[in-house]
Amino acid sequence: MTLLLVESIDARYGLLQAVRDVSLEVEEGETLALVGANGAGKSTLLCTIAGSHRPAGGRIVFDGVDVTRVRAHRRVRMGIALVPEGRRLFPALTVEENLLVATAAHREGPWDVEAVLEVFPLLRAHRSARAASLSGGEQQATAIGRALMTNPRLLLVDEVSLGLAPVVVERVYAALGELSQRGTTIVLVEQDVGRALAFASRVVCMLEGRVVLEGPARDVTREQVTDAYFGLARAGAV
Amino acid sequence: MSWVNAVIHGILLGGLYALLATGLSLMFGVMRIINLAHGSLALLGAYLAFLLTEHAGVSTYLALIAVLPIALLFGYVLQVTMLERSLRAGELVPLLTTFGLLIVIANLLQYFFSPDVHSLPSGSIGSASWRVSSTIQIPWFDVLILGIAIFVLVGLQLLLTKTQLGRELRATAADAETAELVGVNARGVYARATAIAVATAALAGVFYAMRSAFDPFAGPSQLIYAFEAVVIGGVGSLWGTLIGGIVLGVAQTVGAQIDVQYFALSGHLVFLAVLVVRAVAAGGLRRISLSRTVTA
Numbered sequence: 001m002t003l004l005l006v007e008s009i010d011a012r013y014g015l016l017q018a019v020r021d022v023s024l025e026v027e028e029g030e031t032l033a034l035v036g037a038n039g040a041g042k043s044t045l046l047c048t049i050a051g052s053h054r055p056a057g058g059r060i061v062f063d064g065v066d067v068t069r070v071r072a073h074r075r076v077r078m079g080i081a082l083v084p085e086g087r088r089l090f091p092a093l094t095v096e097e098n099l100l101v102a103t104a105a106h107r108e109g110p111w112d113v114e115a116v117l118e119v120f121p122l123l124r125a126h127r128s129a130r131a132a133s134l135s136g137g138e139q140q141a142t143a144i145g146r147a148l149m150t151n152p153r154l155l156l157v158d159e160v161s162l163g164l165a166p167v168v169v170e171r172v173y174a175a176l177g178e179l180s181q182r183g184t185t186i187v188l189v190e191q192d193v194g195r196a197l198a199f200a201s202r203v204v205c206m207l208e209g210r211v212v213l214e215g216p217a218r219d220v221t222r223e224q225v226t227d228a229y230f231g232l233a234r235a236g237a238v
Numbered sequence: 239m240s241w242v243n244a245v246i247h248g249i250l251l252g253g254l255y256a257l258l259a260t261g262l263s264l265m266f267g268v269m270r271i272i273n274l275a276h277g278s279l280a281l282l283g284a285y286l287a288f289l290l291t292e293h294a295g296v297s298t299y300l301a302l303i304a305v306l307p308i309a310l311l312f313g314y315v316l317q318v319t320m321l322e323r324s325l326r327a328g329e330l331v332p333l334l335t336t337f338g339l340l341i342v343i344a345n346l347l348q349y350f351f352s353p354d355v356h357s358l359p360s361g362s363i364g365s366a367s368w369r370v371s372s373t374i375q376i377p378w379f380d381v382l383i384l385g386i387a388i389f390v391l392v393g394l395q396l397l398l399t400k401t402q403l404g405r406e407l408r409a410t411a412a413d414a415e416t417a418e419l420v421g422v423n424a425r426g427v428y429a430r431a432t433a434i435a436v437a438t439a440a441l442a443g444v445f446y447a448m449r450s451a452f453d454p455f456a457g458p459s460q461l462i463y464a465f466e467a468v469v470i471g472g473v474g475s476l477w478g479t480l481i482g483g484i485v486l487g488v489a490q491t492v493g494a495q496i497d498v499q500y501f502a503l504s505g506h507l508v509f510l511a512v513l514v515v516r517a518v519a520a521g522g523l524r525r526i527s528l529s530r531t532v533t534a
Contacts, residue, residue: 052415076421088416090409101409103402105421150421 003028003185004049004154009058011044018044020209021058026154031176031186033200033217035193037229040206042189043085046156049187050082051075062154076105081152085159085189087143091132095123095142098131102149109151110182116145119175137168144175155179157188161195173199193225207231241495243374248491250377252467252484253384254449258442258460259467259479260390261435267474268411268431271321271332275339276439277461281454282343283309283440284447288356298358302444306437313436317429325428340457347454360448383445387483390438391476398476407431466509 004026011019019041026032034042047053049060051072060068067075089098099113117124120141126134131142140160147155157176161169169192176199180186190196196203197217205213205228213220213228226232262276273279283305290301324335360379367377398404406427410417414424446452446460463486471482486505493504 050419052419072415072418073421073423076419082419084416084419088413088419090412090416092412093405093408097405097408100402101405101417101422102420104406104417104423107421146420 001028002026003030003063004187005059005061006045006049007059007061009045009048009060010056011041011048011053012056013044017056018209019048019055022206022209022211024204024211026185026187028153028185029180029183030202031180031200032188032202032204033196034187034189034204034206035191035196035225035229036206039208041209042206043158045206046082046158046187046189047084050080050156052082052084073104076150076152077107079107079151079153080156081105081147081150081154082156083140083143083147083158085162087139089131089134089139089142089146092130094128094130095134095138096127098142098146099149102146105150107151111148111151113149116148119148119178120145120171122171136163137165137172140164140168140172141175144172148179152184154185154187157186160188160190161192169195193222193229197222197225205229240373241492244491244495245488246374246376247380248488249484250380250384250487251491252480252487253380253387254442254446254483255463255467255486256480256483257383257387257390257438257445259464259471259483260387260394260442260476261438262461262464263468263471263474263476263479264394264431264438265435266468268407269321269325269332269428270329271325271336273435274333274336274461275343275457276336276435276464277459278340278343278457279309279313279436280439280443280446280460281347281452281457282312283443284358284452285347285351285356286440287358287444287447288351291358297361298444298448299361302441305440305444309437309440310433313433314429316436317432318425321432322425322428340461344454344457351454353453353455355451355453356447357451358444358447364448379449383449386441386445387480390441391480394434395476403427403430463505466505470509470512 002025004024006022006024009019009022010017022045034045036042044053048055051067051070055068059066062075062078062080065078067078090101093101096113099116117127122138123141123145126138131139134142144157160172164172173195176186188200197220200217203215203217203220203225204211205225207228212231213224258280262273265271265273286305286308287298287301290296290304291298320335321332324332363382364379367375369375398408406417406422410422410424410427418424467482467486468479469482470485471478471480485508489508490501490505493500
């Protein structure tokens with residue numbers, strides 16, 4: 001069943017067109033990796049899906065409902081959660097308060113503070129610490145945990161491993177894998193192509209705002225992605 | 239010993255200023271709105287209580303019970319209909335909007351209530367005082383106001399730290415866009431913040447009106463005191479607001495002890511001194527960090 005349908009989305013920042021005529025379909029339970037160079041439009045696409053950026057054209061349909069004009073907090077209440085680029089935690093709030101803010105979504109589900117601490121045990125010791133005092137990995141874990149507190153059906157994660165130590169990246173991906181197994185649909189942006197191919201069931205590569213490569217992760221080779229990444233071969237679907 | 243008396247009266251007066259400044263501080267802390275109509279909204283609360291005591295014949299304290307929910311609702315509607323749009327139009331627009339509101343309120347009050355001076359009855363507690371010695375007298379009414387100010391500040395502090403609305407308020411104040419991304423309705427949070435701010439303004443306005451006479455144009459002078467209390471205490475800090483109110487109150491009563499004419503002036507001078515000290519401290523720090531970058 002299609003959970004998310006993105007139809008010919010155009011997104012602009014003033015005169016700069018960041019996303020050009022992008023269409024995507026995400027099945028329920030799928031894990032999709034968005035790869036591409038800096039400025040390819042990946043983050044903008046995620047923000048447009050989450051509702052923090054208003055598209056200039058096109059349509060976004062979530063679970064059969066057109067959400068293109070729906071405000072971000074309402075989309076969260078429908079089950080779309082974004083872990084934004086740079087984590088964007090509330091610095092003066094404690095880890096626990098950061099998590100609890102997200103109960104504003106009023107969604108029933110398995111996720112509460114205890115469940116998040118279960119998946120990210122590294123946060124347990126920092127429960128009452130201000131988010132500003134956390135390390136990069138702890139911040140990323142808190143940001144993912146905060147998104148999970150909304151009990152999402154679709155989890156969008158921007159720049160999963162950026163600025164994290166390899167051992168922490170390992171832990172974050174283990175947690176994401178567990179989530180996927182529990183049935184959460186995940187769309188993530190990842191700079192590390194190897195990681196993306198290993199984790200996701202499907203890969204979409206973007207270049208200058210367009211989708212230039214799309215296919216199941218097991219059928220796509222590193223070379224194909226690299227070519228598409230740099231625009232060497234304008235390959236279509238595999 | 240009359241100096242001790244002046245300081246005690248100043249501390250008590252500070253309670254009224256803190257109460258008046260609370261809403262101003264809250265709105266600036268959450269939305270970065272400098273509400274120039276804050277004093278006028280306080281006055282609106284006082285006139286509403288005046289209407290109830292004059293025509294319904296109830297006591298001012300009973301009238302207050304009716305004024306507070308009306309003020310909450312008025313604040314909510316004010317945010318949704320006017321301030322929200324102003325905020326979206328740019329940072330400085332709310333300043334203009336609230337300035338316009340200040341003028342509209344003053345003129346409407348003059349139209350409906352005439353420019354005459356009024357006052358609200360404060361009951362038997364209004365004139366009662368505790369005579370500690372021949373020179374020290376503590377008016378119970380001012381103690382009541384300070385008590386209410388502390389009660390309101392403690393209540394707000396608990397609201398901000400212990401409740402979901404408080405967490406949403408602090409999250410939205412820090413980063414409204416991200417708050418929306420975790421399910422917080424930022425506009426709804428703003429509306430509730432303004433509702434609380436206007437209710438505290440009305441509360442302060444009614445007590446102010448029980449303490450001294452008021453007229454339709456008393457709003458701006460009250461705004462100045464509230465504004466000074468916020469700045470002296472540190473912008474956006476609730477406890478700072480209480481301290482700021484007390485410092486301002488003490489400065490005024492001690493100034494008045496020297497010469498009655500110095501009441502307002504000494505308050506303004508302390509405010510100015512705090513600003514200068516802050517500016518020098520900030521300038522000094524900048525110079526130090528500059529010299530560091532130069533040597534590095």
